[in-house]
Amino acid sequence: MNFFREFRSGEVLVLAYRLLLVYFFYQVARLLFYFYNSDLIKVESLSDYFNIAYRGIAFDTTAILYVNALFILLSLLPLVINTKGYYQKILFWVYFITNGIAYGMNFGDFIYYRFSQARLTTAAMHVAQHETNLMKVFFVSVLQNPSVLILFAVIMAVWVWLYRKVKVEARKPVRLIPYFILSVIVLCLTAVLAVGGIRGDFKHSTRPINLVDANRHVKNPVQANLVLNSVFSFFRTLGSNNFELVKYVDDEFIQQNVHPYKQYTRKVTNRPNVVILIVESFGREYSGAFNTHKDIDDYISYTPFIDSLAAESLIFPNSYANGRQSIHGMSSILAGIPSLTDAFTSSPYSNQKIQSIVSVCNELGYDTSFYHGAPNGSMGFQGFAGILGFKDYFGKNEYNNDADFDGMWAIWDEPFLQYFANNTGKTQPFMSTVFTASSHHPFTVPEKYIGKFRPGSVEMHIPMQYTDMAIRKYFESVKSKPWFKNTIFVITGDHPNKVHYPEYEKMMNRFAVPILFYSPNPEYNLKGVNMELAQQMDIYPTLADLIGYNKKIRSWGRSLVSEQKFEPFIVNSDAVNNQIMTNDYIYRFDGKEVHGIYDINDLNMDNNLKGKVNNRKAAAGEKLVKGWYQDYMDRVINRKLK
Numbered sequence: 149m150n151f152f153r154e155f156r157s158g159e160v161l162v163l164a165y166r167l168l169l170v171y172f173f174y175q176v177a178r179l180l181f182y183f184y185n186s187d188l189i190k191v192e193s194l195s196d197y198f199n200i201a202y203r204g205i206a207f208d209t210t211a212i213l214y215v216n217a218l219f220i221l222l223s224l225l226p227l228v229i230n231t232k233g234y235y236q237k238i239l240f241w242v243y244f245i246t247n248g249i250a251y252g253m254n255f256g257d258f259i260y261y262r263f264s265q266a267r268l269t270t271a272a273m274h275v276a277q278h279e280t281n282l283m284k285v286f287f288v289s290v291l292q293n294p295s296v297l298i299l300f301a302v303i304m305a306v307w308v309w310l311y312r313k314v315k316v317e318a319r320k321p322v323r324l325i326p327y328f329i330l331s332v333i334v335l336c337l338t339a340v341l342a343v344g345g346i347r348g349d350f351k352h353s354t355r356p357i358n359l360v361d362a363n364r365h366v367k368n369p370v371q372a373n374l375v376l377n378s379v380f381s382f383f384r385t386l387g388s389n390n391f392e393l394v395k396y397v398d399d400e401f402i403q404q405n406v407h408p409y410k411q412y413t414r415k416v417t418n419r420p421n422v423v424i425l426i427v428e429s430f431g432r433e434y435s436g437a438f439n440t441h442k443d444i445d446d447y448i449s450y451t452p453f454i455d456s457l458a459a460e461s462l463i464f465p466n467s468y469a470n471g472r473q474s475i476h477g478m479s480s481i482l483a484g485i486p487s488l489t490d491a492f493t494s495s496p497y498s499n500q501k502i503q504s505i506v507s508v509c510n511e512l513g514y515d516t517s518f519y520h521g522a523p524n525g526s527m528g529f530q531g532f533a534g535i536l537g538f539k540d541y542f543g544k545n546e547y548n549n550d551a552d553f554d555g556m557w558a559i560w561d562e563p564f565l566q567y568f569a570n571n572t573g574k575t576q577p578f579m580s581t582v583f584t585a586s587s588h589h590p591f592t593v594p595e596k597y598i599g600k601f602r603p604g605s606v607e608m609h610i611p612m613q614y615t616d617m618a619i620r621k622y623f624e625s626v627k628s629k630p631w632f633k634n635t636i637f638v639i640t641g642d643h644p645n646k647v648h649y650p651e652y653e654k655m656m657n658r659f660a661v662p663i664l665f666y667s668p669n670p671e672y673n674l675k676g677v678n679m680e681l682a683q684q685m686d687i688y689p690t691l692a693d694l695i696g697y698n699k700k701i702r703s704w705g706r707s708l709v710s711e712q713k714f715e716p717f718i719v720n721s722d723a724v725n726n727q728i729m730t731n732d733y734i735y736r737f738d739g740k741e742v743h744g745i746y747d748i749n750d751l752n753m754d755n756n757l758k759g760k761v762n763n764r765k766a767a768a769g770e771k772l773v774k775g776w777y778q779d780y781m782d783r784v785i786n787r788k789l790k
Contacts, residue, residue, distance in 0.1 A: 192367070
């Protein structure tokens with residue numbers, strides 16, 4: 149029995165207590181995450197919340213073991229000095245430095261989730277690497293959300309106090325051989341448990357739990373974000389690459405059903421100019437013209453000019469984005485390439501020849517240019533513009549007047565759109581794209597406009613009105629230009645931002661952006677309201693059709709103005725699952741299996757029909773989803789996008 153007296157029971161129990169503290173505070177963070185985002189993540193009852201919190205323990209375990217691996221190892225190593233005061237101080241700092249940083253990631257998501265609509269992943273790093281103003285963004289975010297920082301400081305203080313309440317008693321081992329043997333046994337057992345904890349279970353046949361597994365335990369897919377924690381989602385996507393060749397259908401099925409190539413035969417004698425306005429964070433909710441068919445109580449529009457322009461345009465009130473971030477919008481709108489769980493633009497495959505509206509216009513002799521008022525290189529726009537083949541890029545450097553800089557992101561929209569108006573059209577035909585910047589965090593407007601716009605219900609409403617005004621002034625400037633009449637204008641958003649109405653809290657409507665085509669030339673017949681499903685990917689083939697490009701184009705979208713009719717196939721991803729709308733259903737697909745089938749009108753995906761519907765249309769749609777995904781992976785990985 150003397151052998152077991154060297155078992156370090158006190159140290160093991162204290163270690164268990166310290167790890168239990170981590171579990172407890174992760175649950176506190178989960179509750180606070182829900183508190184800050186309860187309007188976006190609906191939980192019907194207290195029992196539902198407790199079920200979500202319970203299911204989250206498995207994901208917390210993985211995150212906690214990742215973060216505390218060094219602390220656990222240092223706590224259990226048989227070093228003899230483990231119980232000494234100075235060694236315990238080392239453990240204290242290792243514990244709180246690692247856990248403090250990780251815990252801060254959860255708190256950052258209280259704010260970040262409202263913009264990204266997904267838990268923190270390494271995708272945030274891909275965006276951040278192009279920015280030079282990260283510290284300024286951080287401090288502004290803290291100033292706008294001081295309660296998050298205060299709560300973090302208070303909780304960390306309580307955590308430190310609880311940690312210090314239970315101490316390891318100083319003890320020197322008497323018999324070293326039993327001490328080392330028992331310590332090694334405990335280490336081995338801990339290692340086995342840690343492997344199981346990180347994987348999610350001990351079954352050899354089961355792959356390690358991933359982000360998609362959170363969907364197994366919830367009534368509504370958006371609740372999976374409450375099951376997850378930010379540390380887990382970040383570590384699980386670190387170094388991940390979801391681009392993988394798959395084989396679900398034969399090539400004949402793809403050609404006959406996916407239709408990766410389109411060809412239009414419109415005859416155009418005087419090719420039109422093309423202007424594409426990609427409006428930062430322009431969600432469909434903000435514009436009244438796109439909501440007249442919605443029965444939304446007390447609805448208010450914040451885009452009076454775009455509403456008036458829409459009356460003279462062809463608009464699509466059921467249109468969607470194909471990505472979650474600004475750079476995703478650029479690839480979807482200009483090249484018809486959506487972003488799935490991993491973004492194409494930040495993948496190893498983005499640097500390849502890509503057929504796009506840019507390359508098509510270049511081939512037809514257009515002058516092509518891209519404008520963005522942020523510092524050159526911001527958001528990765530300049531690099532991707534180069535890949536697409538824009539002949540000229542105009543950013544903050546070329547604008548060359550920092551007096552109009554907003555102090556955070558870019559030149560204010562009003563002066564930059566005037567610069568855009570006066571700089572384009574010198575050579576015709578031309579295709580120019582401008583990406584606005586002002587309707588964005590930190591949701592400010594130029595000082596001279598403070599108090600000039602209608603107060604809104606969310607922070608986006610005032611800067612959205614400013615950008616709408618800037619677009620109005622842009623059109624006032626260009627309508628007298630000689631190129632104006634023979635120009636096709638497109639207005640859309642890159643992705644939505646903060647929402648106010650419950651209709652736009654629905655999962656699919658979190659990708660809802662407007663699509664508008666306008667031309668003062670009646671020859672193009674761009675007028676009316678089309679209630680069909682549409683998406684950013686449809687803009688490229690629509691423009692290729694309108695300018696009279698008669699060769700084949702590689703496009704998963706479709707021309708929205710052609711007599712050739714293809715079934716709408718709307719694609720986007722919440723960074724965990726891909727979402728496809730087609731054949732009267734919405735499909736949730738993780739790249740391997742379809743986990744959810746919902747009625748096309750069930751935009752919040754409340755009622756999963758998987759296993760409940762056995763009709764041919766649902767089955768055909770499931771096969772089509774897999775066939776499309778196969779073609780997407782083949783063309784991206786094998787560089788067949790030209």
